[in-house]
């Protein structure tokens with residue numbers, strides 16, 4: 001594969017990238033991590049501009065991208081709808097066409113269920129520069145690539161048969177999008193991992209993507225299993241990733257957007273049935289003795305996970321968060337590198 005093949009490429013989901021391309025990101029991220037540690041200059045995007053549009057709050061994504069652009073010698077604009085004419089209804093097309101004339105990539109977070117991915121794709125359709133997802137309602141590529149980098153650092157490059165449990169967990173903070181577990185479900189089996197997904201029946205993942213994940217597993221020697229038993233899912237797991245997601249998967253996009261208030265009410269009622277879905281010390285003992293605990297963060301301490309787990313040596317959450325920086329820089333350097 002040509003090293004310059006990624007110049008100009010959009011990143012909406014890694015499902016649309018080959019494994020060779022993904023491996024190029026991982027290799028580049030490892031190199032950028034080394035250069036960052038050595039305080040070695042790596043101004044690969046000198047004088048380039050990234051426009052970041054955040055429809056929702058963010059700590060890791062915003063700061064990994066903005067710090068990353070600074071370290072790469074460029075600049076990131078931190079934009080929110082209230083700062084832009086989006087708030088007066090300016091279209092995705094006009095936004096993309098205009099920003100394309102001024103900079104080198106458009107990055108966007110829009111997690112509204114049934115809206116976010118469509119919005120990003122509309123930006124990409126009209127943009128002459130790469131469109132990079134900062135998370136939508138279905139995908140969070142910048143998170144999952146950092147997860148994969150972290151897993152490789154702890155478990156090596158051959159991940160075939162690695163037992164990973166992605167579990168729903170109770171949380172009161174907010175109904176989190178489906179995009180983190182869906183992205184993990186799609187990507188991990190491509191690296192041969194043995195993935196178990198545990199969730200109460202009221203919290204399914206977006207059903208149209210399950211066959212895609214199953215095909216990824218079949219083509220790459222991975223495995224997928226679904227259960228509604230959190231204990232069973234923890235048994236023997238080498239990695240556990242317990243986090244909340246909202247019950248969006250119960251609704252089609254049309255149903256949800258036609259009756260959002262009623263859906264939210266039902267989701268909240270369903271949530272309260274499952275307060276016992278917490279990652280605690282008892283459940284961690286069911287897993288492999290060297291199990292690692294991962295979480296994309298922010299975590300709802302005391303609801304999703306006990307302090308005794310998230311603050312234990314099994315937790316690799318800060319490595320995972322740090323790798324957001326190195327992987328984000330790799331994606332930006334590889335996709336934004338081509339245009340002067």
Ligand code: CP
Nearest residue numbers: 058059060061296297
């Ligand atoms: N994991 C993650 O995307 O964090 P932020 O919402 O803080 O960006």
